[in-house]
Amino acid sequence: MIITIDGPAGSGKSTIAKMIAKELGFTYIDTGAMYRAVALKIKRKGIDPDDIRSVLKTLKETDIDLRPSENGVRVLLDGEDVSDLIRTEEIGKIASKIARYPEVRKILVQMQRSLGEKAKNAVLEGRDTGTVIFPDAEIKFFFTASPEVRAERRYKELKEKGINVSYVDILKEIKERDFLDETRKDSPLKPADDAIVIDTTGKSLSQVFQEVLQIIKEKT
Ligand code: C5P
Secondary structure, X not given: OEEEEEOOOOOOHHHHHHHHHHHHOOEEEEHHHHHHHHHHHHHHOOOOOOOHHHHHHHHHOOOEEEEEEOOEEEEEEOOEEOXXXXXXXXXXXXXXXXOOOHHHHHHHHHHHHHHXXXXXXXXXXXXXXXXXXXXXXXEEEEEEOOHHHHHHHHHHHHHHOOOOOOHHHHHHHHHHHHHXXXXXXXXXXXXXXXXXEEEOOOOOHHHHHHHHHHHHHHHO
């Protein structure tokens, strides 16, 4: 069974996807981590994210792997564990830039689809997991929340990790990333027609978790 959760940055989809996967014993597939891993590599190589030819060349020479771990997933970039290094807003922004290219998406979507097929039972989260990667997924969710609430969550998350950031900068970056993700021509961020939309504004994690779990139970 395939469950998909799409939505913008900070909507709570990653945390809930991990919790649901753990609860059901499913494989958790973080599709955004793969865009981020490529973004980290092109940043390290000093490649301009607008230089599609170089981005594509780099991607074709890159090995990305997701390994299940105790608290979710470890991300391996050419064998190196980059799980923590990819979690900055800067890498998120570069990821959104390279995610505009259909050629980049095609390669990553193929990898993501085959990870899901191999797992058989999986929870995928991202921007296009229910619209493009698995349009026939059994259960699809789309999470939303106001930009302010999402920025607040991201701010707290980064602060807890000891990363020094300003709320105003995060809000700005979240809005910029929303704009890039919602307006791109290929696979823009939008709910699948058959997705269940959940507004997580004002809800605690455990409330959202219970709501999602209840829906899954009703549908299976
Ligand atoms: O979800 P996360 O913030 O880690 O994703 C980083 C970026 O990768 C997103 O802003 C989006 O541009 C891109 N992405 C995508 N399709 C996905 C997952 C992520 O375009 N399925």
